[in-house]
Amino acid sequence: MADTLGMAAQLAGNAVRFGWYSGINWLLARESQRLGPRPRYRPKLPVPSQAELMADLRALFLADAAAVRDGLYAPAEPAGSLAEHLGTLRAMFADLPAILQRRAADDTQSAEADGSAEGLPDYYTQDFHFQTGGYLSEGSAKLYDVQVDTLFYGAAGAMRRAGLKPIAAFMRGRDQRATHLLDVACGTGRFLRDVRLAYPALRLAGLDLSQAYLDEARRHLEDLRPADLLCANAEQIPCPDASQDIVTGVFLFHELPGEVRRRVTAEIARVLKAGGLFVMVDSLQMGDRPGWDGLLEAFPVRFHEPYFAHYAADDLDAMFTGMGLEPEATATAFLAKVMARRKH
Numbered sequence: 001m002a003d004t005l006g007m008a009a010q011l012a013g014n015a016v017r018f019g020w021y022s023g024i025n026w027l028l029a030r031e032s033q034r035l036g037p038r039p040r041y042r043p044k045l046p047v048p049s050q051a052e053l054m055a056d057l058r059a060l061f062l063a064d065a066a067a068v069r070d071g072l073y074a075p076a077e078p079a080g081s082l083a084e085h086l087g088t089l090r091a092m093f094a095d096l097p098a099i100l101q102r103r104a105a106d107d108t109q110s111a112e113a114d115g116s117a118e119g120l121p122d123y124y125t126q127d128f129h130f131q132t133g134g135y136l137s138e139g140s141a142k143l144y145d146v147q148v149d150t151l152f153y154g155a156a157g158a159m160r161r162a163g164l165k166p167i168a169a170f171m172r173g174r175d176q177r178a179t180h181l182l183d184v185a186c187g188t189g190r191f192l193r194d195v196r197l198a199y200p201a202l203r204l205a206g207l208d209l210s211q212a213y214l215d216e217a218r219r220h221l222e223d224l225r226p227a228d229l230l231c232a233n234a235e236q237i238p239c240p241d242a243s244q245d246i247v248t249g250v251f252l253f254h255e256l257p258g259e260v261r262r263r264v265t266a267e268i269a270r271v272l273k274a275g276g277l278f279v280m281v282d283s284l285q286m287g288d289r290p291g292w293d294g295l296l297e298a299f300p301v302r303f304h305e306p307y308f309a310h311y312a313a314d315d316l317d318a319m320f321t322g323m324g325l326e327p328e329a330t331a332t333a334f335l336a337k338v339m340a341r342r343k344h
């Protein structure tokens with residue numbers, strides 16, 4: 001039966017999130033200009049109009065709500081209490097001067113400062129987005145979700161959930177209890193939580209190189225059936241060959257150097273069973289929506305994203321196919337793209 005009430009709840013939740021995070025985005029931009037004024041970067045490539053962006057965001061929210069109506073997944077719930085959320089926002093604004101100072105000095109090494117970066121690859125220990133502590137501090141893990149939703153106007157969850165659609169098609173007729181899903185670079189576990197809510201009996205695991213982010217993921221999953229959380233490098237996934245039915249990677253590939261992207265893809269292909277599914281959710285690439293390419297040009301100028309330009313131009317299709325991951329479906333979801341591939 002169609003869950004029209006769930007659909008309405010999902011639409012309302014997304015509308016509230018959009019309004020709230022748009023306000024925070026505006027405040028953060030204003031504070032950033034006040035504390036560390038910078039001329040606005042004007043991309044050479046075309047950018048969409050505000051109306052075009054909003055129309056696409058509306059389409060994403062409608063698709064997200066329709067997926068709830070059709071029973072693909074349950075409506076998203078508010079994450080944590082209001083008091084906790086306001087505390088996190090306060091901490092994000094309190095951290096802004098330090099972020100702007102590092103941006104002005106082009107200093108991207110705060111994660112290196114406390115010793116927790118020892119033994120980790122150099123590409124990883126930089127402060128992506130100039131965030132304090134990079135991916136390695138508890139403070140960074142606590143701020144991450146709010147920072148991402150501020151960047152994406154509250155649409156981060158809906159973009160991630162676009163990755164649940166190819167999973168739903170794959171799961172049709174399968175026994176959840178006998179199906180293994182590994183989320184590579186699970187971060188704070190937001191996508192793992194979406195997967196767990198949709199598939200309570202799935203054999204679920206998440207992997208990330210940051211123990212602080214995994215601790216946060218554990219907290220976000222604690223009221224649900226547990227998932228295995230592995231602290232490991234995606235270049236050497238600690239799983240046997242052909243052990244996974246589904247592997248996912250959400251917002252990971254744009255943060256990897258080209259050769260590491262290839263090593264991680266090879267690992268994903270290795271651990272997938274024949275016929276298994278890989279789902280990537282990540283940024284749009286150049287040419288996906290030609291009128292939007294200027295956004296992709298501007299993004300790494302505004303934020304510390306050292307491998308984004310390479311990612312945006314990378315031939316992912318050839319990379320996946322070359323490693324035995326054949327095309328299944330590709331779609332865009334606002335500023336994200338979803339690529340579903342099958343291991344042959």
Ligand SMILES: C[S@@+](CC[C@H](N)C(=O)[O-])C[C@H]1O[C@@H](n2cnc3c(N)ncnc32)[C@H](O)[C@@H]1O
Nearest residue numbers: 135185186187208209210213232233234250251
């Ligand atoms: C942009 S965040 C995405 C997190 C999460 N998937 C999400 O949807 O928000 C990138 C994540 O990739 C992880 N990461 C980056 N390189 C990694 C590597 N080589 N091995 C494991 N995790 C890695 C980081 O620790 C971080 O949690």
